[in-house]
Amino acid sequence: MKLGMIGLGRMGANMAQRLMKGGHQIVGFDPQAAARKDLEGKGAQTADSLTALVAALPSPRTLWLMVPAGEATDANLDALLPLLAAGDTIIDGGNSFYKDSMRRAKRFAERDIAYVDCGTSGGIWGLDEGYSLMIGGDEAAVERMRPIFESLAPAKDRGWARVGPAGAGHFAKMVHNGIEYGMMQAYAEGFSILRHKAEFDMDLQQVAEIWRYGSVVRSWLLDLTADALKKNPDMSGIAPYVADSGEGRWTVDEAIELNVPAPIITQSLIERLRSRDKDSFTDKLLSAMRNEFGGHPIKKA
Amino acid sequence: MKLGMIGLGRMGANMAQRLMKGGHQIVGFDPQAAARKDLEGKGAQTADSLTALVAALPSPRTLWLMVPAGEATDANLDALLPLLAAGDTIIDGGNSFYKDSMRRAKRFAERDIAYVDCGTSGGIWGLDEGYSLMIGGDEAAVERMRPIFESLAPAKDRGWARVGPAGAGHFAKMVHNGIEYGMMQAYAEGFSILRHKAEFDMDLQQVAEIWRYGSVVRSWLLDLTADALKKNPDMSGIAPYVADSGEGRWTVDEAIELNVPAPIITQSLIERLRSRDKDSFTDKLLSAMRNEFGGHPIKKA
Amino acid sequence: MKLGMIGLGRMGANMAQRLMKGGHQIVGFDPQAAARKDLEGKGAQTADSLTALVAALPSPRTLWLMVPAGEATDANLDALLPLLAAGDTIIDGGNSFYKDSMRRAKRFAERDIAYVDCGTSGGIWGLDEGYSLMIGGDEAAVERMRPIFESLAPAKDRGWARVGPAGAGHFAKMVHNGIEYGMMQAYAEGFSILRHKAEFDMDLQQVAEIWRYGSVVRSWLLDLTADALKKNPDMSGIAPYVADSGEGRWTVDEAIELNVPAPIITQSLIERLRSRDKDSFTDKLLSAMRNEFGGHPIKKA
């Protein structure tokens, strides 16, 4: 197929390349000229505006949106709406909030434009290994896009599927990321316990290697953790500071809204907030309270 | 009654004074001469050795032990054992682990010496307001000590009771401290949320004052928190570092051993550990993992 | 002052009575005739419609809204808007979400009607003991309402204050409830640990009584817990099912939005969800997973 790729950052550029390897033709757009030039160097056609992009695509058009969730996505969609026609298809492959995707799908459906939400997992490895794709939206539209999904996924019949109506794809991806938070935190705590058992002076990378083969905790995340430990066994030069990119928060909110207890996913998010709260008012007040009732000494800042 | 007070630190000295106010005669012992001298200035007799202390007491003797839990307590008990006689009574008013108290009670019972474990709450306020006393041990022994408990408690018939056999007193105190951890953490988190809502620019001390009257969260800890916030609204000069003195850990271990889910008490302890883990290996590894799979930037140390 | 009380449920009726005791005149409205009749029996005037209520009040009018948060509040406000005039004042004493209160204050300000949000704590005890009132809104409007707040609070100068602009009162109340969740859970876990220590066979009510005097964990919630344990030491006939009324959820959402780690408040909410999730899919799946990898037996439903 010939399709437009909007957003040529790390993810979008990689996906464009994987699609080209799969035999598709790509017209790429990104406001950054350098990003466009990079992709041209890899064999893609590019366009320097959304208008030019849309003009470069055969009708009915297919557009893959790979831009940051939220305002950037809405801005692109606002700009696209008047440029597109009935029968066209937009796929949002970014990390959008599923309720936004539901709203957007409805808005485009009014113009007979299909809007497909595709949760995409795979990170920087997807280019070579393929992406895991959780897809929401109209069944016929998803079926029309089959060749794209088959190329992006690790295999034609693996690692992708339509999981439900509009929003369902991004909902599944949101939960996926919540699980990821929990798994990461479980590994990190475990390695931290091993490291603090000074009397055993363990080689964490060696332990990770053992676990990679035959153990119940083997996983791709463990493979990557083993790599990270190999490169930097003491994590030196790395600040104890963990960012989060939104999906964890949504998962927590959603779990509460659905009355589903999700203590591990929730606490994993809180741990990330905690890693960034170096000057915790909570802890200072606790220290002051201990002093008030028990005369316990306060550690000075 | 005339009784010996072993350990004239903050807690022991205060309790000796409250007992004297209650009409009891105190013979105090502490290895620190300054501590003995202080108490003499408040009207107590003192002894400069355990032998001298025991010699200064009428038979059957009553000894109140107010020293740090663990080794210090065992060292004192080892030294006392050969000095005491059948019919004497030891009360451990410190924060001993209840299983230690059970073991000790058994050891002294073999010599017909009563061993009473008394969990003591009240902090630096107990001198004026009285102590809350949770008492374990032989019923007759506890009854013999009634005049002491009546004087230490906030009122003759309030704030003290025998709660069970040997160990039960310290068990109740251990759980008390677990609850205390949870309550403190709940308040501290709440005030932290208020403080971080910058747009409302709230006066935390004012909010604490409102809550002190009529609200569901009014408590003595809140009174103290209001004081702390009044003295130092921004907690300036205080490190976000919260010590723990053992009972919280025991409560967590015990809850698990009893198969009782105690998530809040447990997490409150973990938060204290976290406050002291400034260079968290867990967080560094999480940051490295995010970089491995998603290419997310690592914050430099 | 003469004021209208809208909503004569448990809270509204009690507050009306306390205001009358304070010398104020009340015109009460509730769609339930029985509720109106009850209040009439206590000396209040009532009205059988909002129109009649507004007509019965002198200008500028003062209306206290005490209805369930959310739709019921909006429905009343929609109905009131055309009935009121510039200079009138509405006080929302219910548990509204603070962002709703900000929105409503803005809407009424456009008509020069003051809208005050008042977080109210005190439960069924407020009638006799007074309410703790956290107030948000325009300073002048709050000052005009001073006589009302002075009567509702435990004392003229205690337990009430303006804590900030529109929304700040309900924000403070929301956080208050979050703290309450944490405190309750801490106590409940502690008593549960005591109860499960079968060898000590403790009298929980007795322990609660001891703690009420002199201990660090003394509080009003503990007083109430002691009462509950006295009435029903084994909690017999009570389902292990804990409702929640919304403020806890908002506190959790808000903490995350503000990047404030609030693990205890959050987990306390999750425990309530858990108490209602008797047929946990999570637990079933865990059991199935254990069977898959380890051949561990599954307990049959």
Added chain:
Amino acid sequence: MKLGMIGLGRMGANMAQRLMKGGHQIVGFDPQAAARKDLEGKGAQTADSLTALVAALPSPRTLWLMVPAGEATDANLDALLPLLAAGDTIIDGGNSFYKDSMRRAKRFAERDIAYVDCGTSGGIWGLDEGYSLMIGGDEAAVERMRPIFESLAPAKDRGWARVGPAGAGHFAKMVHNGIEYGMMQAYAEGFSILRHKAEFDMDLQQVAEIWRYGSVVRSWLLDLTADALKKNPDMSGIAPYVADSGEGRWTVDEAIELNVPAPIITQSLIERLRSRDKDSFTDKLLSAMRNEFGGHPIKKA
């Protein structure tokens, strides 16, 4: 090599078979005649007593212990001690507590008998896929046992290593299981959230399948979860009851002792306790407290 396998349960019998496939000769012992007979049917020699087992092995002897941790292990070791001679080797492949392994290693070292602790992961899949082996103990002893480990592991040079001195193997396995608890809980919570989003009516098995290929959360546990969901999509007939076998508890205790915050591993254990606490006193008391202060209705048991 020729070695004795003590304990022919699910794990021991499988490991004996895998060793035989690797070219080793097995003499099996189990108090259950049926278990011995089964293994004979698979080509092993057996012995009907520990004495006979020891007699059947060439000197220096090698014995692999695969019995439940705790008393069963100590009982076997007590019985073996007088039967063995200097130069013999015992490997404990069970889930022993690492401090027990340290104590035992010391005891046997006094008789010049090597004691190797080997944490074993792999469950019922190890027979075919190989076991992940974390080994503690004397370097020379571990080296002598190399042929055994090479056969049990998934590959000669993968999935096994000596990680430190006596106890280190079981310590690593303990932490491994803590991580496993956290990962399992993360997945289970995630699938539970998906399931409760009724409007999307997702096929959980399909989502699991997608995630198995290309996603960040792919793992062996996910493969097994997909299997479980395929066999029983609604988890029907399964009680929401999750057992635990000890290592999780030890991990939590150890983390606290080492001052390492491990909130996710800890809470995952607590969730298992919670799954078995159907008649939670904590929840009943919370319900009673809500009634006391707010008049909120109590749900009847």
